[in-house]
Amino acid sequence: MPEQNPSSKPELRIIPRDQHNVSRKDISPNALRVLYRLRDGGFSAYLVGGAVRDLLAGRQPKDFDVATSATPEEVKQLFRNCRLIGRRFRLAHVVFGREIIEVATFRANTDDGSGDREQHEGGRLLRDNVYGTIEDDAVRRDFTANALYYTIEDFSVRDYTGGFEDVQKRLMRLIGDPETRYREDPVRMLRAVRLAAKLGFEIEPATAEPIPRLASLLSEAASARLFEECLKLFLSGHAVRSFEGLEARGLLPALFPDTAAALKANRSGALRSVVIDGLRGTDERVANEEPVSPAFLFALLLWPAYCRALIALQAQGVQPIDAQRRAADRVTVRQLSTVALPRRFSIPMQEIWLLQSRFSLRQGKRVSRMLGHPRFRAAFDFLSLRLAASDEHAEDVAFWREQQERVGMGPGQPSPRPRDDEDAEDDAPARPRRRSRRSTAAAGE
Known part of the structure; x- marks a missing residue:
């Protein structure tokens, strides 16, 4: 698969319902409630990330996250059981008893001059709240397997980075230049190891190569x-x-x-x-x-x-x-x-x-x-x-x-x-x- 550049426009691949194994019966009813209410409120909304990845890999997710075009404040207006959290990365948590559905607004990978995206001189992201489109959101995610979106519109899976193919091949692959992405957030190196261990995936060679060289960057993490x-x-x-x-x-x-x-x-x-x-x-x-x-x-x-x-x-x-x-x-x-x-x-x-x-x-x-x-x-x-x-x-x-x-x-x-x-x-x-x-x-x- 060719290397993804977070600044380039990704190509959309739609995997129809009859070509994947994600089913609503395996999705949290509360996550579905959030998806339908956001849609009825006039916003686009998708099940995203680890839940889609795990379902495709034949595993039952523990958490269900949603990505949407609604801002955190707009999400809060739709749900009385919602609280907003985070400064570095603003999120909405919709609370259903002991279950929390995390709702994130589509993020862009650019600085619009508002001060909502702040980067350390070493490349580490200190603040990341510039909103964008679903295409922007896909390429700024960490691994291709985590950049998959399930929609209730037609029950398809939408893939902008080749993640569907990587899940089939059982590969953890970073989106974009690996060294740049690790410098943005050194903890991604630990995530690569953890997710590969959890899923039984291999870390793709280009994704694995910089890790020993950049391991010392973990000292910069909290x-x-x-x-x-x-x-x-x-x-x-x-x-x-x-x-x-x-x-x-x-x-x-x-x-x-x-x-x-x-x-x-x-x-x-x-x-x-x-x-x-x-x-x-x-x-x-x-x-x-x-x-x-x-x-x-x-x-x-x-x-x-x-x-x-x-x-x-x-x-x-x-x-x-x-x-x-x-x-x-x-x-x-x-x-x-x-x-x-x-x-x-x-x-x-x-x-x-x-x-x-x-x-x-x-x-x-x-x-x-x-x-x-x-x-x-x-x-x-x-x-x-x-x-x-x-x-x-x-x-x-x-x-x-x-x-x-x-x-x-x-x-x-x-x-x-x-x-x-x-x-x-x-x-x-x-x-x-x-x-x-x-x-x-x-x-x-």
Whole structure:
């Protein structure tokens, strides 16, 4: 397929109803309500993006987005249950109970001098609210597979960029020059990996080529946005493929620099085995519609970094307990410069790490105290994961599994003293006794 130029006029291909598999019965009734009311209000409106892509690929979408000629203010006039959001990208959200139909006005790819399109000198878009036609809207979208429009006028799919063919070929292809598009929004590199993992698509060679060279641009993205992207990458049921995609495209060092360095230094591959095995378990939980805590996810992803920091501190002569705490703090603080991990997740993450050393303490009251810890279940599951790297902890796993059975803590049951994550976030895994000045100085703090 020839490269699409966002400034050139695209060629429209109409795929009639009898040549595609998108059916209204598979579309959210609320999305259809929005489409019909916009049409009755005199506006053009289309189901667009991921929903059309997923339906064509034989998948059931989770979200349904609409593109329209109506401005956000005009959408709000049509729907009392509408709220307007965003500054960088103005959107209308039409709310139906727990379901939100996102409605976006057709965007143009040009600056009309109004100040509604603002671009950083490096190419990154800071504001993008210049409205245009459906043709303008199509070529400014990121991937061809996301630039497909389903219309209720004749139930056809409209394709301006070759996306229909790319979905059939299972290809993720950027619209326009890949390097330019990545510079506009570096997070598109993560989206390419995530969507390819989710859909089982390949990233088209020209789209993939610049990613390793431009991976460092992710440092320009907002850390809070990168946190949300991490949740999408690893909590959508395709975590293993996403992780492998990050590795293959050179994005892991940009997103998790300390983890990437630790995995590279770990010649045995044991640490990577733990991560992959844990992500495989995460995918299984998502498939079974079981919850996965972001705290556990980040404890897993940053475990190699924690292990490496801990070994380095112990090599410097820092006492084990102090080394564990300092390693946990060091890894957390360094990661925060890239991904904004909220404290309600970072504190339990550290507790999961710090509890690992307590599983070998199996005497007297320590057992009951451990079983009653609010993070016991997550920490035990994490200990079990570590068997993927070594059977060193097999006896500990067997002992604590037996103790859980003894007190009736079956799979999925809480610890005897359940606590909410936020209520317990200030609990340290082992509340330290006040140390003397001498011991503090010896720890190098």
